Each structure stands twice: as C-alpha cells, then as structure tokens.
Amino acid sequence: MKRSWFFALFLVSATGPVQAQQGDLSLHLFASVSQPSGDFGKDIGPNAGATRRNGYYVGDRVGLAQTGYGMGAELITPVWFKGMNWLFSVKGLVNGVDSRAVTSDFAHHLGDSLNPVMDFGSWYNIPIMTGFRYNYYFSHQIAIFGLVQAGINLAKAPAKKITVGSIVGEDTKFEFARDFGYEIGLGLLWNQTYNLCFRYLQLSKPRFDGDQRLSELVFPHIYDRNKALLGEERSISMFVVTLGVQLFR
16 A cells, blocks of 8 residues: 555656746755664664574664765756646665674673674665655745655665674675655755755665675584575664755756
C-alpha cells in the first residue's frame, strides 16, 4: 500500500511540468547538514553481541550514524496556480560513524574482555525524489514555503572492520540497496534567490546485502570464514538543513 501511494504521487507530480510556462524553470543548488533521528542515530540495539553467526553485531536496525553533510540540486517550475511548483530533486548525503564511541559503548554494554577496536566507514544516501512546493509571498522579496516529495533512495551501509590485538576479527562490506522514502520541509525564500529549508527525510528500512569475513582465531567455532549477508535491515531517517541559491533559466 505504501509503495502504491509513492508511485501514484510520482506519476501525478511528473505530469505537472506539462502545464508550466516555458522559461519558468529554475535550478536550486544547495549544501546541507543532516542530523540522524530515531534508530538511525543509535549506537547499540537489541541482540547486540559477539557471535560466530553475526560477528561483532551492534544490534537490530541501529544505524550508528553521526551528524553529516551533503549537497543537492532541485529543478523547480510553476504549475497549476500561483505559488505552486513542481520539484525534481537529487541529493547526496554522507553520515560518518564515531568508531571510538561505538567501541566504548559496545564494551560497556557487553563487557567484552578482548577489547575489540571497531573501525567503520560512512553512510551514503542518494534520495531521488519528486513532488510539490507551495510558496506564500509576504512581499516580492520574502516568501515562506512548504514542500512534500517522495521517491527512491539508494543507500549504502558503512563497512566494518574489527581488530583484536593484531588480528582482524571481522571485515564486513555492504552493497548499495534501494527503498522508497519521502520528505517534508518548511523554508524561507529571500529575493527569489536565496533558500533556507528545514527538512525531514524518512527513507524506510532498506535491506542490505554484503560480504562478511571472520577470523577463526577470534571465532574458533565458525564453519566458514566467508559469509554472504542477505537482507540486513537498517532504518534510515534524519533532519536536514539546506542552504542554497536558485538559478533561473
């Protein structure tokens, strides 16, 4: 049902530009700062532990994400009536992981006497969305706007490398996954050029595939050093602040 709703919004919004006047198209370029919300920003979750099946598992659905950054672009064109605009946007968002904080939190909760050192990569999210924005003008220079978009997100979970002493106990890497998501936002437009927007992105729970390699010296009872990870689920949501400029054609 949720995917059908997203698909319907995509089809409806994609027909919007047909009614736009030629020459009204503008390009919004922006930089962003993102703050993880919910499970995406948690450091440890249920079922965390060191097992031969999951290696050093930090818990179900948690994302470990820290404050991140990014950039993006939006095509904007008026449709239907004054103030209403169609949007098509692409963003690139990167959220790192504080490896030292996760290592400390893991050891604190589990009391692991082997003192593993965890080294993580970064989260990468590429939301590709379409939707609508409505501008309300207080004057020719100042306007506030609200927006709603939906579409597909391409996500890659951070790689994980765990060392115990001089031994690499675990080396895990993930592939890109995709899922549907949506975005809502509220912003300020100055002089029809400068744009400040506060947004919330809910990017669902992608299921990641990847490869995991464990050391038999750390996990002596494993059946195979190499294991294919299939459908590891992670929840992704964040608050994003964007600041940019609109360029007119």
